[in-house]
Amino acid sequence: NHLKKYFPIKAGLLNRTVGHVKAVDDISFVIRRGETFGLVGESGSGKSTVGRTVIRITEKTDGEVKFRGVDLYGLPAEDLRKMRPKMQLIFQDPYSSLNPRIRVGDAIGEALLDHGLVSKAEVRDRVLDVLASCGLSSYHIDRFPHEFSGGQRQRIGIARALVLNPDLIIADEPVSALDVSIQAQIINLFRKLQETRGLTYLFISHDLSVVEHLCSRIGVMYLGSMVETASRDELFRNPLHPYTKALLSAVPVPIPKLKRDRIVLTGDIPSPSNPPSGCKFHTRCPFAMEQCKQQVPEFRDVGGNHYVACHLV
Numbered sequence: 001n002h003l004k005k006y007f008p009i010k011a012g013l014l015n016r017t018v019g020h021v022k023a024v025d026d027i028s029f030v031i032r033r034g035e036t037f038g039l040v041g042e043s044g045s046g047k048s049t050v051g052r053t054v055i056r057i058t059e060k061t062d063g064e065v066k067f068r069g070v071d072l073y074g075l076p077a078e079d080l081r082k083m084r085p086k087m088q089l090i091f092q093d094p095y096s097s098l099n100p101r102i103r104v105g106d107a108i109g110e111a112l113l114d115h116g117l118v119s120k121a122e123v124r125d126r127v128l129d130v131l132a133s134c135g136l137s138s139y140h141i142d143r144f145p146h147e148f149s150g151g152q153r154q155r156i157g158i159a160r161a162l163v164l165n166p167d168l169i170i171a172d173e174p175v176s177a178l179d180v181s182i183q184a185q186i187i188n189l190f191r192k193l194q195e196t197r198g199l200t201y202l203f204i205s206h207d208l209s210v211v212e213h214l215c216s217r218i219g220v221m222y223l224g225s226m227v228e229t230a231s232r233d234e235l236f237r238n239p240l241h242p243y244t245k246a247l248l249s250a251v252p253v254p255i256p257k258l259k260r261d262r263i264v265l266t267g268d269i270p271s272p273s274n275p276p277s278g279c280k281f282h283t284r285c286p287f288a289m290e291q292c293k294q295q296v297p298e299f300r301d302v303g304g305n306h307y308v309a310c311h312l313v
C-alpha cells in the first residue's frame with residue numbers, strides 16, 4: 001500500500017545527502033494466496049527493490065506491507081524472525097550465493113538448522129526430500145556447486161528456499177541467466193511446485209514472454225512506478241498503457257494476425273534520481289501531450305480490476 005523506497009545519494013567530504021534515488025515511488029498492489037503475480041519492466045525500474053521491501057529484507061521508506069493480514073513493518077524483531085521462513089527469495093544467479101567449498105546438501109540443510117526447524121538427525125532426510133521435489137537426487141547431495149550446470153544450480157537455489165516450507169516466494173529473474181530450453185524446464189518446475197505445495201509467487205522478470213507462461217496477474221513498472229496491473233489475459237488482450245503496449249509489441253507472436261503495431265521506444269530510461277515531471281514516461285511516450293509533462297496520472301481501476309496510470313485512458 002503506497003510503498004516507497006528512496007535510497008539517499010551521498011556526496012562531498014561530509015558525505016551529505018544530496019538527493020534520493022526513488023527506486024520504488026508509491027506503488028500499491030495485491031498478491032492473492034496461491035497466485036503468481038508477475039512484475040515486469042526494464043532493468044532499473046525498481047522491480048528487485050519491490051521484491052526485497054515486501055519481505056523486509058530491505059527496509060521501506062514509507063507505505064505499508066501486509067503479509068497474511070499482518071503489518072510486516074509493525075512486527076517486533078522476534079516475531080519477524082519467526083515469520084522469515086514463510087517468505088523466501090530466489091535469485092537470478094544462485095551460484096553467487098552458494099559457498100564453493102560447502103556441499104550443496106549442507107548448504108540447503110544449514111538454513112533448516114539456522115531457523116531451528118528440525119533436529120540434526122532429521123536434516124538429511126528433509127534435504128533429500130526437497131532435492132527430489134526439485135528434480136535432483138541423493139547423487140547430488142554431497143557434491144559441490146561447481147559440479148552443477150546452470151539449470152541444476154537454479155534447482156538447488158529453489159530447493160534451498162523450499163526446504164523452509166515457505167508460503168510466499170519472491171523469484172527475482174530466476175530464469176534470466178539460463179538458456180531458453182532450460183528456462184522452460186525451470187518454469188515447469190515452478191508451476192509443479194506451486195500445484196503440489198500451494199505456493200504464492202511474486203515472479204520478477206524483464207521478459208514478458210516468461211511471465212506470460214506462469215502468471216495469473218501482471219504488474220508493469222516504469223521508473224519506480226506501477227503503470228498498469230491486470231490479469232494476464234486482460235493485459236495481453238487489452239493493454240492500455242503506452243509503455244505496456246511497447247513492451248508487448250516487442251514480444252514475438254506465433255500467429256501473424258495477432259501481430260500488434262510495433263511501438264519502438266527511443267531513448268534510454270531516465271535516471272530514477274531525477275525522474276521526468278508529470279508522467280515519468282512522457283520523455284519516451286509516442287502519445288505524450290502537454291498535460292503529461294505537468295500532471296502525474298492517477299493509478300486507477302478502469303474496470304475489472306484493471307489498473308492503469310495514463311491521461312489518455
Ligand code: SF4
Nearest residue numbers: 279282285292310311
Ligand atoms: Fe504517455 Fe501521457 Fe499516458 Fe504518460 S500519461 S503514458 S506521457 S499519454
Ligand code: MG
Nearest residue numbers: 044047048049
Ligand atoms: Mg533487478
